[in-house]
Amino acid sequence: MVRSDSDPADTIYALSSGRPPAAIGIIRISGPRAGDALARLAGALPEPRQAVLRLLRDENGAALDRALALWFPGPGSATGEDLAELHVHGGRAVIEAVLAALGRAGLRLAEPGEFTRRALFNGRIDLAETEGLGDLLAAETESQRREALARANGALSRKLEGWTRALLDLAARIEAAIDYDDEMGTAADAGAGEAARALAAEIGRALAVPPAERLRDGLRVVIAGPPNAGKSSLFNALIGSEAAIVSAVAGTTRDAIERPIALKGVPIVLVDTAGLRESGGAIERIGVRRAIEQQALADIVIQLGPASGSGKEILISAKADRVRPEAGRIATSAVTGEGLTELVERIVVAARTLLPGEGEVALDRRYREALAKVRNDLDSAAASADMVLAAEHVRHARAAIDALTGRAGVEDMLDALFGRFCLGK
Numbered sequence: 001m002v003r004s005d006s007d008p009a010d011t012i013y014a015l016s017s018g019r020p021p022a023a024i025g026i027i028r029i030s031g032p033r034a035g036d037a038l039a040r041l042a043g044a045l046p047e048p049r050q051a052v053l054r055l056l057r058d059e060n061g062a063a064l065d066r067a068l069a070l071w072f073p074g075p076g077s078a079t080g081e082d083l084a085e086l087h088v089h090g091g092r093a094v095i096e097a098v099l100a101a102l103g104r105a106g107l108r109l110a111e112p113g114e115f116t117r118r119a120l121f122n123g124r125i126d127l128a129e130t131e132g133l134g135d136l137l138a139a140e141t142e143s144q145r146r147e148a149l150a151r152a153n154g155a156l157s158r159k160l161e162g163w164t165r166a167l168l169d170l171a172a173r174i175e176a177a178i179d180y181d182d183e184m185g186t187a188a189d190a191g192a193g194e195a196a197r198a199l200a201a202e203i204g205r206a207l208a209v210p211p212a213e214r215l216r217d218g219l220r221v222v223i224a225g226p227p228n229a230g231k232s233s234l235f236n237a238l239i240g241s242e243a244a245i246v247s248a249v250a251g252t253t254r255d256a257i258e259r260p261i262a263l264k265g266v267p268i269v270l271v272d273t274a275g276l277r278e279s280g281g282a283i284e285r286i287g288v289r290r291a292i293e294q295q296a297l298a299d300i301v302i303q304l305g306p307a308s309g310s311g312k313e314i315l316i317s318a319k320a321d322r323v324r325p326e327a328g329r330i331a332t333s334a335v336t337g338e339g340l341t342e343l344v345e346r347i348v349v350a351a352r353t354l355l356p357g358e359g360e361v362a363l364d365r366r367y368r369e370a371l372a373k374v375r376n377d378l379d380s381a382a383a384s385a386d387m388v389l390a391a392e393h394v395r396h397a398r399a400a401i402d403a404l405t406g407r408a409g410v411e412d413m414l415d416a417l418f419g420r421f422c423l424g425k
Contacts, residue, residue, distance in 0.1 A: 011037065012110035013102045015095060022090030027098055029084040029107065030115055035071065037105055038084040041098070042069040056086065058101040065094045079115055080122025126405050128156040131364075135216065142265030143355060147215050147362055156361045159206065160405050163374070166199050167398045174381075174391045192390065193382040200378035203371050210355050212362035214299070218260055218267035219351050222294045225304025227274075230318030233334035234302070235259075235272035238344070256294050263344050266351045271298070300350050302343070314346050370400045 011031030017024065029037050039045050042054040046069055056064040068087035077083035088094050103109065116133060119125050125133070132151025139145040150156075173192045223231045239259045257272040273291035295301055295308075303313040317325035320338050325331035330346065332339035356362040363371065374397040381393035 011107045012114055013037075013099065013107050014110040014115070015099065016085075016115075017090070020090050020092040020095050025088050025090040025095045027086040027088060027095070027102075028110075028115060029086075029102065030077075030079045030081055030110075030118060031107075032082060033105075033107065034082040034084045035073070037102060037107055038069060038071060038086075040105060041086070041101065042067075046071050048073055051087070056088070056098060056101075058097070059104060064097050064101060065089055067098075075122065078124065079118040080124045081118060126154075126157050128160060128405065129154055132156065135212075138216075140260075141262040141267045144215050144267055147212070147356060150361065156363075156367075157405070159361060160401060163199065163203065164398070164401050164405070166195075167394060167401060170195050170199065170381075171391065171394045171398065174387055174394060178387045178391065192387070196378045196382035196390070196394070200375045200382065203375045203378070206361070206363065207368060207371055207375065209357075209360045209362055211368065212356075212364040214355055215267060215362055216364070218269040219299040219354055220269050220271060220294075220297055221300045221302060221347060221351075222271040222273060222298035223302045223304070224273055224291060224295050225316075225318075229304040230332075230334065231304055232272055234304075234316070234318055234332060235270060237334040237337070237340060238270055256290055263351070264348045266348050266355070268347070268351065299354055300347060302347075312350075314343070314350065316343065367404060370404050373397070374400045 009032060011029065011033035013027060013029045015025055016028045017026040035045055040059070041056045041064070042052075043057070046052040046054075048071055051068045051070050053066065054069045055066050056069075058064055065088045067089070068085075070085040070087075072078070072083040072085075074081040074083065086098060088098055099109075113134075116125070116130055120127065120130050129152055132148050132153070132155075135148035136145065136152050139148050170192060173195065177192055223235055225231055235257070239261050256274075259270050261268050261270055271294055273294050274288050295310075298312065301308075301310065301313045302316055304316050304318050307313055307315055315326075315329040316339075317323070317329040317331045319333060319335075320331035321333040321335050330339050330343050332343055334340075377393040377397040377400070381390040381397075384390040384393065
């Protein structure tokens with residue numbers, strides 16, 4: 001269990017809905033004094049998990065608002081402790097008056113992510129679900145939403161729990177082989193080795209899923225080609241605005257221009273680059289060098305120039321309204337819109353091969369690095385003829401899994417994680 005650095009005796013409160021004005025403002029209260037605070041404002045505690053309409057009053061008896069009040073006694077609440085909610089009218093004055101009354105009652109305004117932090121500390125959710133919730137709050141595309149929701153609902157946690165049980169079973173099998181070496185002999189050793197190899201292969205399949213960063217940050221799609229090929233016009237057409245300067249003068253684009261967009265729910269970072277040519281001034285040569293670097297970093301290249309054979313290119317003939325398109329390329333025109341729908345479809349099809357598929361769980365860098373160590377330890381355990389040494393490798397693998405689930409060694413990352421959350425989450 002992860003331990004909290006904050007005082008669990010504190011009762012915290014915050015606005016958990018969007019900024020006012022709004023139709024409704026949801027104020028959450030969590031901690032040992034949540035019930036007392038709710039009773040003071042609403043007159044009495046409602047029945048658990050039943051919304052009741054109450055007139056809220058401050059400490060002097062002055063009316064604040066007529067609101068819905070809800071009571072969730074711990075530990076069966078979202079935070080694992082006593083929790084109350086007030087659904088008030090969403091005007092600024094109403095919300096400020098209720099928050100001020102809670103502050104005068106001696107409660108503390110919550111820090112960013114503190115409600116979720118308490119849920120983690122009290123065992124209501126684990127670390128993987130917490131990180132999924134953080135990604136869900138930041139999701140901007142349909143792909144990001146689906147992946148984050150799966151993690152927040154425990155998809156990754158269930159995998160980690162299954163691997164933890166398998167490691168415990170493997171450790172028990174190895175310990176039995178050590179304790180009864182004379183009786184069990186090589187059959188027990190072989191069984192432990194087979195189990196270790198099978199678990200290593202299962203984790204290897206999880207590591208082969210495209211990484212979470214591609215979903216979170218967006219796939220890099222770079223538009224490349226010679227000067228005056230129509231790159232900037234195509235860039236502007238795809239993002240739907242005049243972000244890049246379009247000119248008949250060769251070398252107008254000197255540096256890479258990036259814009260995050262969503263194409264059919266797929267997160268994309270579209271990059272316009274300088275035209276590739278050997279001549280030009282010193283500044284233009286810098287732009288050309290950066291354009292080459294961008295192509296190397298790209299997940300997909302929209303190529304308006306000669307094909308490089310990299311295997312990640314979509315070949316385009318731009319300016320189809322004025323220039324005869326080349327065979328084997330998508331004919332596009334930023335002026336008439338010709339070919340843009342086909343181009344977007346090609347980008348999306350290519351992008352989906354680089355993103356996690358339906359039912360797959362994407363892993364971010366921290367998980368990939370830890371699980372790679374787990375797989376290596378399992379491979380070492382399977383290859384070891386010494387059962388004592390194999391047991392040590394399994395112990396290291398279990399410690400790495402425990403760090404991922406929040407059972408050990410994660411205190412240094414929690415502040416950064418919860419800093420991504422809003423006050424009322």
